[in-house]
Amino acid sequence: MQQSKEEHYLALLKTFMESQSDLITNIKELIKEKDVDLEGFKKQILNLLQLDFQGQKLLYTAQMRITNELKEFNSKKLPHIKVYKLKYDDCLLNHILIIIMKGKNGTPYQDGNYSFILKFPENFPFAAPSFKSLIPIKHPHIYPNQRLCTPTINEYYEIQQYSLLELLQSWYEILHREPNMLSLANSEAAEHYDDEFIKLQAQFLSNDNPILKLFKIYDQEEDEVEDYVMSF
Numbered sequence: 317m318q319q320s321k322e323e324h325y326l327a328l329l330k331t332f333m334e335s336q337s338d339l340i341t342n343i344k345e346l347i348k349e350k351d352v353d354l355e356g357f358k359k360q361i362l363n364l365l366q367l368d369f370q371g372q373k374l375l376y377t378a379q380m381r382i383t384n385e386l387k388e389f390n391s392k393k394l395p396h397i398k399v400y401k402l403k404y405d406d407c408l409l410n411h412i413l414i415i416i417m418k419g420k421n422g423t424p425y426q427d428g429n430y431s432f433i434l435k436f437p438e439n440f441p442f443a444a445p446s447f448k449s450l451i452p453i454k455h456p457h458i459y460p461n462q463r464l465c466t467p468t469i470n471e472y473y474e475i476q477q478y479s480l481l482e483l484l485q486s487w488y489e490i491l492h493r494e495p496n497m498l499s500l501a502n503s504e505a506a507e508h509y510d511d512e513f514i515k516l517q518a519q520f521l522s523n524d525n526p527i528l529k530l531f532k533i534y535d536q537e538e539d540e541v542e543d544y545v546m547s548f
Contacts, residue, residue, distance in 0.1 A: 321349065321352050322352050322353060322354055322356070322357055323357075324349065324352075325346070325349045325352040325354070325526065326354075326357060326360055326361075326364065328342070328345050328346050328349060329346065329364060329452065330364060332346060332452055333364060333365075333452055333460075336460065336502075336504040336505075337504075339454050339504065339505065339508050339513075340508065340513065340516065343454075343516050343517065343520050344516070346520055347516075347519055347520055347524075349526075350524040350525065350526065351524075351526075352526050353526070354526045354527065354529075354530055355530070358530065361527060361530065365450070365451075365452070365462070365527075366461065366462070367433065367450070369402065369404040369409065369412065371404075371407055371409060371411075372409075372411040372438060373438065374410055374411050374436065374438055374440065375438060375439060375440075377441075378411075378436060378438070378439070378440040378441065379410060381440065381441050382410070382413075382436060382440070382480075385479050385480035385481070386399065386413075386480065388479060388480070388481055389479075389480050389481045389484070392481060395418075396417060396418045396420070396488065397415065397416070397417050397418075397484050397485070397488060398415070398416045398417075399413050399414070399415055399480075399484075400413065400414040400415075400416065401413065401414075402414055411435060411436045411437075411438075412433060412434070412435050412436070413433070413434040413436075414431065414432070414433055414434075414450065414531065415431070415432040415433070415434055415484060416429055416430070416431055416432075417429075417430040417431075417432070417484075417487075417488055417491065418430075419492075419518055420492055423492060423514075424511045424512075424514035424515045424518065425491070425492055425514060425518050426518065427518050427519070427522055428517065428518030428519075428521040428522060429521050429522060429523065429525075429528060430449075430453070430491060430521060431449065431450035431451045431521070431528060431531075432447060432448065432449055432450055432464070432487075433446075433447075433448055433449075433450045434446070434447050435447075446463070447463070447464045447466065447483075447487070448461070448462040448463045448464060449462040449464065450462075450527075450531075451521060451525060451527050451528060453517060453520075453521065454502060454504075454505040454508070454517065455491070455501075455502065455505055455509075455517075456495035456496075456500050456501065456502055456503075456505050456506035456509055457490055457491075457495065457496070457499070457500070457501050457502075458501055458502060458505075459501040459502060460502060463501075464487060464501075465500075465501035466483075466486065466487050466490060467486070495509060
């Protein structure tokens, strides 16, 4: 039976997620299929990206910590980093934040929408949140499972060491800077990581990405409030 355009895209995406070879060809093939409608394939997308949006009851201290740090972050009104809350199955989740970082103008990252998911454990801040890429990306400091390699979240995580603002600003700089060859999360991606490869990834992560469209955040204006609720 012939594959639908959507099924073909999912097959390409699965190859991209699993394969560390022919990275440039894989990205180009995904870009070609940018006009697919994945609305009916949400569960497959979630499974493929290993995303779990099930509700979780946070301790009161965790909720207060997150609320206060969101207030601090929002007060800075950073144009290049947006933080969104998530609504899933008509339920507003308080343990998940979606982060959208816009690539710096005048760099190969320009026009890219780099999307991340920050998930807080029940006993936060006594345990570290998980931080991973929402949309697949090949980057020297992102593991193949899309977990971010960042010094702000590691096995030595301390309660008061970093605020949400500091965590996001730190990752934004890591995303754009030259790879640290002594601390690589994806050596295959590092081998390809020149300006042309970065531009190709930015194109893949632009507003045309079918996965990004599912989250209904690609058309938000810069002056929209940062707690825009997404329905997935």
